[in-house]
Amino acid sequence: MARVVGLGPDALRRSNLSTVLRLLHGEGRATRAELTALTGLNRSTVAALVRELNDHGLVTEGDAVATGAPGRPSPMVSVRTDRVAVLAVDIKVDSIAVATMTLGGTRLGQQRVRRDRHDTTVDATLDVLEELARDSLDALPRRQRLIGIGIAVAGLVRHPDGMVDLGPNLGWSQVPIGELLKARLRRRVPVTVGNDGDTGALAERVHGAGRGVEHLIYLSGEVGVGGGIISSGRPLTGSMGYAGEVGHVTIDADGDRCGCGNTGCWELLIGERAVLRATGRLGDGGQDALTEMLLAAGDGEPEARRGLAEIGRWTGIGLASLVNLFDPQRIVLGGLHAELHPFLVDAATSELRSRSLVATRSGAEIVPAAFGIDSSLVGAGEAALQPLLDDPTGTSAPAPSMPAHALG
Numbered sequence: 321m322a323r324v325v326g327l328g329p330d331a332l333r334r335s336n337l338s339t340v341l342r343l344l345h346g347e348g349r350a351t352r353a354e355l356t357a358l359t360g361l362n363r364s365t366v367a368a369l370v371r372e373l374n375d376h377g378l379v380t381e382g383d384a385v386a387t388g389a390p391g392r393p394s395p396m397v398s399v400r401t402d403r404v405a406v407l408a409v410d411i412k413v414d415s416i417a418v419a420t421m422t423l424g425g426t427r428l429g430q431q432r433v434r435r436d437r438h439d440t441t442v443d444a445t446l447d448v449l450e451e452l453a454r455d456s457l458d459a460l461p462r463r464q465r466l467i468g469i470g471i472a473v474a475g476l477v478r479h480p481d482g483m484v485d486l487g488p489n490l491g492w493s494q495v496p497i498g499e500l501l502k503a504r505l506r507r508r509v510p511v512t513v514g515n516d517g518d519t520g521a522l523a524e525r526v527h528g529a530g531r532g533v534e535h536l537i538y539l540s541g542e543v544g545v546g547g548g549i550i551s552s553g554r555p556l557t558g559s560m561g562y563a564g565e566v567g568h569v570t571i572d573a574d575g576d577r578c579g580c581g582n583t584g585c586w587e588l589l590i591g592e593r594a595v596l597r598a599t600g601r602l603g604d605g606g607q608d609a610l611t612e613m614l615l616a617a618g619d620g621e622p623e624a625r626r627g628l629a630e631i632g633r634w635t636g637i638g639l640a641s642l643v644n645l646f647d648p649q650r651i652v653l654g655g656l657h658a659e660l661h662p663f664l665v666d667a668a669t670s671e672l673r674s675r676s677l678v679a680t681r682s683g684a685e686i687v688p689a690a691f692g693i694d695s696s697l698v699g700a701g702e703a704a705l706q707p708l709l710d711d712p713t714g715t716s717a718p719a720p721s722m723p724a725h726a727l728g
């Protein structure tokens with residue numbers, strides 16, 4: 321399955337190197353026998369590919385271990401976490417996070433700082449980012465080479481140049497955030513910019529709750545509601561990169577006015593303000609009110625529980641349309657909705673099953689994200705690693721925005 325028909329010997333070798341490194345990146349480690357079985361390549365080819373990845377400092381080969389299967393013990397191959405790194409950046413309305421990340425999805429250092437949601441200007445964001453990024457990069461060991469920067473933003477990100485066309489809840493319009501950050505940091509490495517829903521879906525698919533799943537819907541709430549859709553193992557981007565704006569699907573045509581200009585968007589029914597109002601809190605209470613409400617819900621407060629069941633119902637109503645359209649194997653709730661998951665999953669599932677003929681047949685489950693609030697951060701790092709995973713020993717030019725072929 322790793323063989324690509326019509327490639328010359330060199331292109332074939334590079335494609336196979338990419339396949340092997342991607343497998344190890346997703347798994348962390350595997351025996352050479354397992355790699356042989358998973359790739360369908362022969363044993364001597366796999367041995368040569370592992371040797372080449374080893375020569376490039378990307379993997380290490382340990383002692384032979386018994387595999388439990390018939391045959392000789394096989395050497396364990398692991399990704400190296402001490403040679404290359406990317407800088408992952410997550411720009412949300414309420415917080416900013418930075419981490420350095422390496423192969424296997426290992427995060428070497430991470431900081432998330434909360435901020436005032438009324439002070440999200442581009443300059444204020446860059447000031448915080450610059451300080452956090454310098455801290456993280458200074459902490460990298462000298463031998464660890466920075467190979468890219470990945471940025472996740474709560475907004476519409478244009479393909480292929482990574483321009484943040486619009487960030488309604490950030491108050492941003494036409495912001496080339498990748499170039500601006502690169503200039504601040506004075507680093508000459510490729511920068512990848514992606515929508516936070518798309519990067520969140522990527523992280524969960526490769527390392528989290530969507531591992532091994534080819535068809536996935538990721539839904540994530542913060543102040544707004546966003547998402548990412550993966551179909552047949554590939555992110556759905558649309559013509560401009562804007563696909564997956566699930567928060568602005570119309571659920572109630574006569575509903576309230578949304579920040580996007582539409583009325584009755586899903587975001588208004590399951591976003592933060594709706595959650596706070598439904599649970600008897602003030603809609604503009606923000607993070608502190610949410611934390612208090614979640615604790616109360618955990619203690620069984622009837623008002624909080626009833627409100628979250630209502631949010632679950634609206635979640636299921638919106639999901640029914642998405643499931644009918646995309647027939648996912650799994651639905652992953654991230655960000656705020658990962659925290660709400662235990663309180664809304666029953667209502668959401670029952671609403672979904674009663675409304676979607678596809679959901680009743682596929683049995684697609686609604687699960688919480690493995691990375692919680694950090695899915696989009698991990699996905700930003702993952703997007704920045706793609707050029708290396710695509711061409712482990714080469715220098716092919718990376719794309720400035722999240723590549724459509726980002727998933728292996």
Ligand SMILES: [Zn+2]
Binds near residue numbers: 567568578580587
């Ligand atoms: Zn809207």
